[in-house]
Amino acid sequence: MAPKKTPKGKSGFFGVRQKPSGNWGVEFSDAGRRWWIGTYPSAHEAACAYDVAVWRAGRPRVHLNFPEIESRVETEMLVPQGIKMKEITTKKKTTKKPSVVVNADETDEEAMARFAREHPVYVQAELEHYWKREAEQKKKEDEAGPSTVIPIESSSEEDWADFSEEEEEEGCDDPEKDEFWEQFRSSDDEE
Structure with a gap:
């Protein structure tokens, strides 16, 4: 049977075009979506793959490359490697x-x-x-959640006194340090 003539492409089949590599690529459009079917070594095999996609989509027989084939099963047998439909997304x-x-x-x-x-x-x-x-x-x-704030309690003079006493108990003989603590205690008393 002679292939259908289409205004697009040189293959003579619906949805089939030759790639630069020499293989035949198959695209299928349905309900505003485009699908890539695959690449096949011959235009005839690619046209059969297109027909499988048409059968799967439930489109009318007039869209088939080989309308004389009676069922989807027959068409799928003509494509031994099967088809893998992958949607082509457009921007x-x-x-x-x-x-x-x-x-x-x-x-x-x-x-x-x-x-x-x-x-x-x-x-x-x-x-x-x-x-x-x-x-x-x-x-x-x-x-x-709410952030956790831990309040710092103010230190009493007793805490500071304990600290300074501990220093003295440890045996700090530095006279400058004693002067510092004396100045520090006197500044607390003034407030």
Whole structure:
């Protein structure tokens, strides 16, 4: 049987195109999604793989390369290595946010107010972004719980007296150290 003529490609089969390596690649589209079927050594085998994908998707027989084949099982037998459908993801087109143009006769605030009037969708989206970010930050803080603060009790003079007595008991004979402690005790008394 003669292969179908298609305006695209030189293979003569639906969804089949020759790769630079000489092998034949198969792509399949269904419901706005694109699928990569695989690479095959011959155009005929690649066309059979395309037909398997059409049968699996439940598409009409008019989309088959070989409509005379009666069942999916027969088609799958013609592709000994089978098919592995992998979705081809395409980058979504992002719409560019319009820029704020400040005219010579207006202030920044006036320009922003004009932008908000002309593009309320972008202003709303920006507000929602910051509200969402604020809510996430609050949630993180709530999950972390309150921070624990351990108060430090003020030391009494008795504690300092014990410390200085211990120093003296240890046998510190440094006269400068004794002078320091005397100055330190006298400064506490003045307060």
